[in-house]
Amino acid sequence: MRFERVCLGALSLLAVSPAWAADGGYSLLGDWPVKVVSESGIEAGLRGNWSYDYARFDDASFIDNDAWRRQELSAYVRKPGVFELALGYDFRNEVWLDNFVRISGAGGDLRIGQFKTPVGYEESAVGTAATTFMERAMPVTAFYAGRRLGVDWTYEKVPNWYFNLAVQAGGDLLGDNQGRTLGGRVVFNPIKDDTQILHLGLSASNEKRQDDTLRVQVRPEAFLTTRRLVDTGALNRVEGIGRLGLEAIWQRGPLLVQSEYLRIGIDRYGAPDYSADGYYLAASWVLTGEKRSYKSAAFGNLKPSRDWGAVELAARYSHIDLNDPGSAIGGRQSDWTFGANWYIGQHFKLQFNYVWADASRRGVDLDPEIAQLRAQIYF
Known part of the structure; x- marks a missing residue:
């Protein structure tokens, strides 16, 4: 293979x-020499994430598969605390990543370009190279709005607080998702020291789409299948979309416990409004004792302290409910995911995930079990 x-x-x-x-x-x-720094402090460098996956299903109605999951490459030029210019593309999925100009100063950071919408901690704040599990939790992928063109402002100069406000309009760099989105995220750290971090966050957005159709659906937490076990079908006459996110994370040494609650509400003209929600609870333990870095209200990747690397075990339960009687019956699904990660040096990672999905939609029940492997290079 x-x-x-x-x-x-x-x-x-x-x-x-x-x-x-x-x-x-x-x-x-x-560490790899992927950046250069001038005498004036200007940096120019590359970021990359290349992941190859294999997925095996116990259900004959699914097809086993192995393929590239991501082929991301980004370039940047920056002077920390002054400016940054970033350009990125995912060659596997043929999508533009974060592409922006950012200006920093005493009043915070002002960013112009394409970047992530703010609702959904795992999607909006955590990079693809730093995820504990191979795929993000179901509610995050189902409700996340994607990247948009716009302007946002970030402020981190109040101790233990993080603020982000965004105005995004005109769709994305591929010409999709035309409309206007207003969003914001605020994070408070009541505890933040060398031994532990408590992270509490709230985010919300309001979207006005030019396309009056929306479909809410999600795959099991294994993206090498195209099948969606829960799916609302096309929801027409969409006037506005509201999203809400609550996030809570606690890290103490090698232990990290994380949870999110997400909700979507769709206002429709001449048709019943629709709403759905979901949540997940996850925990990870680094057997070798390392802890994740924390910066700008997000946890980063592990850096092994031993020559042979670091080992992490993780478990997650996620649930989503797309049923709204009178509007759409999209189904309900719960996933259990168990994972093991081997961080080999600072740029290699091997991951194993076992997923048990349990879905019910319109009287049809499916409970596939999925074993997944990933080889990842990131820098």
């Missing part, structure tokens, strides 16, 4: 990395 060849290739590179370091060069498991 192609996945096996990818793993063998990655392990071959890892095998020669100590020799690289012994010759005085850069260690493959250490």
Whole structure:
């Protein structure tokens, strides 16, 4: 299989990395020279995330698959605290990533371009290279609004607070999602020290779409299948869309507990309004003792403290309810996901996820079990 060849290739590179370091060069498991810094403090660099996945289903109605999940590459030029210019593209999914100009000063950060809408912590705040599980939780992917063109303002100069307000209009760089979105996110850290962090967040947005149709659907937490087990079908006569997100995260040493509640409300003209919600609860434990970094109201990736890497175990329960009698019967679904991650140096990660989905829609019940593997290179 192609996945096996990818793993063998990655392990071959890892095998020669100590020799690289012994010759005085850069260690493959250490930091990589992906940026340059001028004497004036201006940085120019690259960011990347390349992930290859394999998924096996116990249900014959699903098809086992292996494929690239992401092929993301971004370039940036910045002077910290002054400005940043970023340009990024996902070659696998053929979508533009965050592309913007940001100006920083005493009044906060002003960003102009394409960037993520603010509702949904896992989507809006956490990069694809830093996710604990191979896929984000169902409610996040179902209700997330995607990237849009616009302007936003971020302010972090009040101790233990984070503020973000956005006005996005004109769709995205692919010409989709035409309309206007107003959104905001605020985070408070009642506890934030070297031993533990408590993160409490609230976000909301209001969207006015030019296209008056919306469809709410979601795959099980395995994106190598195209099947959606819960699905509202097309909701027509959509006038406005409201989204609400609540987030709570606690980290103490190698333990991290995380939860979100998300809700979507759709105002329709000449048809019943529609609403749906969902939530998840997740926990992870780093067996080797490391903890995740925390910056700008988001937790980052692990950096192993040992030559052979770091190991993390995780579990998550997520639930979504797309039934709104009188408007749409989209179904209900609950997923249990169990994961194990091996962080090999600062730029390699191997992930295993086992997902048990339990879905019911219009009298049809499905409960596929899915085993997934990922080989990831990120920088």
